[in-house]
Every structure is written in C-alpha cells, then in structure tokens.
Amino acid sequence: MGWTSQDDLITQLTVNGKGDTVTMTKTLNSAGTAGAWTLLSPHNGWPIASTFAGADLTYVPTDDTWAQGTIYTGGDVSTATKHFLTAGGCVVAAAGAPWYIMAIDLVGYVPLTTTNVSTTGTKTVTMTALSNTASKGDRYANGVGLRMFVASSVVAMGANAPTCIINYLDQGGAAGATTTFTSTASMGVGQLLNTGAAANKYNPFLPLAAGDTGVSDIVSLVWAGTAHASGSVIIGLCKPLWCLPLPATGLYSKMDLVNAMPSMRQIKDGANIQFLLFQTGATTTGGTVNIDFDYGYGG
C-alpha cells in the first residue's frame, strides 16, 4: 500500500515531496502498420533510442538503470511503494488515429539478429528462470503477470512472414507451454510482429496457454515456413500497467489514475517503464508521440 488515505497521499506529495512528473517524446522512424502495435523505445527522441545490446539468444534483464533508454522514476523507495497518479499523451500525425498508449514494465528481452532471424528452425534461448527473490530481475515473483511480444528491434524486417512459435515455462516452471503467431513481412523498427489485423495475430501480447498466469522462462523461438529475408527482433518480457486512448491527432488526453479502475498501479523498484503504441491506421513517418505521467510514493 502506498498511502493510508487520500489525505496521506496529498501530504506525501505536497509536504514531503514524494512524487514527480516524467515526460518522454518519440518521433516514429517509419510508417506504422494499421491495426498493429509499436514499441516506442527503439525510436528516436527521449529517452534515447534503444539498440537492445546483448548476446544473441541470451536473456537480458533490464531495470531502471538500463543504459539504453529507460525512464527514471525516483529510484528505489522500498519499504514504501510507488504508484502512477496520472497519465497523459498526445500523438501528432497525419494518419493513424485513433491510437492507444500502453505503459509496460520491460523486465527483459532476448535479442535475435542476422541468421537467427533469417533462417528457420529452433533458436534456443539461454535464460535463468525468474524466481521469487529480492533481485530486481525477479520484481514480478516467478514471472506472474508477465507477457511476451516479438518486436522488430534495430533492423527493419525483410520480406516473408514465417510462423513463429515461442516455447516458455509458465509461472510454476511447468514446461511444454507454447504460443504461436504468424509474423508480418517488412515491419518497421519497433513494430510488434505478433500484432496486426490479420488472422493469427495477437494484440499486443502473445496468448498464454490455458491456465497460465505468467512467464518465468523463455525457452526457445522457432521460425517455421519461409524465414524473414532479414531483420532483427527481440522477444520482450513485460508487465502491462495501464492504457490510455488517444482519439485524434493533436488531442491531448489525460487520465486520472488515482480514481481510475484499478487505481494507482504500482511502479516496482527497478521498473523499466516503456510504452507501446497501437494505431488504427498506418501512422505517418515522423509522427510524434508525447507521453507524461505523474507518480508518487508514501511511507
């Protein structure tokens, strides 16, 4: 619990200064895909464009010290807890409306480049399963609540649309869980391959097997059919936090998260806050996305 009452919330913010405002802005590197989602972190702006460094097929945990474009939200506050208070956003683009903005906590990613993308077959991932420790990498114990997506990371995708299968361990460590989608050819940087308006697409996260409530380990990625001609991707592992509708270009939307349902979603210590953008139409290249949010903590 962050606060004991709204009186306490106001006191912590106004008297003790336990809160702040965060802003970010991104300019889309390429035209979006209608009905698909885009991870904003590899796009230019502030924070800096992510390049998703790391050895291929090796899981990279991320937190609020990630050097590739995380947003600082005041650092660790334990034993208090930190929460969102408001969220605002605006997209200015000639096409693409309406949009949604979704905030996520990017817990980690697995990079795949060159032949790990341009060839079919099983790509085995090296990852230590998430568990229930005080480590920031385990900030969602045993991966409960975490979801996966596959996004073009640094190099835009080439031709062809293979079938992609992700094998993972669920929140209890049980093996054999699999999720499958059909990729999309020629998606731009940041766009989620598993999203779109066609069949076998899932917006914005991969579905989990029946009964699963999270992901504790990414085991492998399998490309089947005809591989992408080129491109680089990440398998993202994240916790969805909130969603904000942006109905029209230039229209600034503000959401009261203190009273929204559910209210005041927690920002875990070490959270790497990133954003996904859904576009109804193909958002214009060079379109700008501005997002802000307020946070606070008590204790």
Next chain:
Amino acid sequence: MALRSNGNMARSVGVQHFGASAYLSAIPSALQSNFAHTNKIRNLTAGEGITSELVGIPSGSLHPSAWMMPQKAGAIAARNTVVGTGTSTATGQSGYNIDGTISGAGDIPNTVSIGLIVSIAAALTASGGISSAATQALASLVADITGSSSVTATAAGLAELGALLSAAGFVTANNTALMDIASTIRGYGDLTPEGIRDVVWAKIVEAGFSAEEIMRLLAAHAAGSATGLESGNPQFTGLDGSTLRIDGTYAAGTRTIDALNGT
C-alpha cells in the same frame, strides 16, 4: 443516426481530452460534464495505491460531511491534532500528590528540580547515574531509587523519608533536618561493624606490622610454647600451637631477632 456522446463518454471514467480536435462529433475540451466525478472517485481504494476500504474523503467522514463515502465503516479521524516526538523539561512545584513511574535508559541530570511537593511516590529506575538531584521541602517522600551506578543527592527538609536505596556503587548523601527517616542501607561501607573492625585491626602500628599481627606476636611471647630458652636459640610458637612466631638468638646478654611471623 446513432446517438453520439459528444466527447463526454471517456471523461466520466477518468479520461479527459484537451485540444481543438473533434472527437465524437464535438470538441471535448469545450464540454464539461459531471464536475464532481461522483462515479469514479469511489475507485480510489480499488487498486494498489490505497487499499484500505475504510478510506473516505475527507478521512473518517460520513454523510452528510463526506465528499466520498468510505466503502466500509470503521475509520476514525482526528482534526487539529498535533503529534510529535521530542523532549520535555519541566519543574513541578506546589503539587498535591504525584504518583508515577519514571524509567529511562539515560541519566536524570541536574536540570531536574522538584520542590514543595506534599507527597511524591515514585520509582526512579535508571541504568545510568542520578547526579546532583535536589529534593527539598517534601512532606513525604516514598521512593525506590535503584541504580547500577552512583547516586549522588541532597535531601533536605524532609518531614518523612521512607526510601529503599539499593546500589552497586556508592551512595553519597547529605540528609539534614529530618524529622523521621526509615530506611534500609545496604553496603559494605565504612559505617558497618564489619567495616569498623577491619579498619581498626588493619592499622599499621610499626615496621609494617598491623595491629592484628602485633597481637599474634605478643600472644606467642606471653602464652605460646617455646624452645631453646637454655641453649641461646629461643623460638616462640603461636597460640595455634604450630606457627613459629618469634625466632631469635641470645648470647652474652644480647637478644637478636632472626624472624617474626604475625600473619
């Protein structure tokens, strides 16, 4: 043609739109709806930030003063209350009765002044020392003073002092003009029979011999067994019958002492 909400729809769930762009057939920032937000403010406790269902706005308020009724009854709020942690220094005088317990891990310093109390019943317990405290003009003082260190105090003008002083250290006191003192003083100090006995007999009388040692030597000479009295090598044994107390020689009218043992 279907009815459109003219921009108000999202606002009622906590989202507001600003800007000169049409949304659902209208510019939403120009359309203000339901300023009180009575539907959504009840979501305040429906999340991770404030989880107590007792919370109302303002806290502890009910109808008709509450802006938002709590989900459940049970909260209590206090207004205009000052809560703080600090220290207090006080002088109590002309009181009638004081009954209390004072406990502390530190000292009771000489800034404490208690005067003109008719009756005081108190237990003073401290792991430190009680120094330079002045207790004056008390009609009655009933107290347990317990300390692991020293107690240094001046008690004057007491009508009655009933006290139990227990200390592992020393008690240094100056009691004057007392009508009645009932107390138990425990300690192996100067004024006990045992202490007086030990000091007297330990007095060094001459040449490093204490009064006790000299008494043993005299007893041996006067009443102890002796050998060598005819051979010029006299030796006197103590009253215990075994310890050689005086060992000397005698020749040509001269007595020489070889050894004395008074212990």
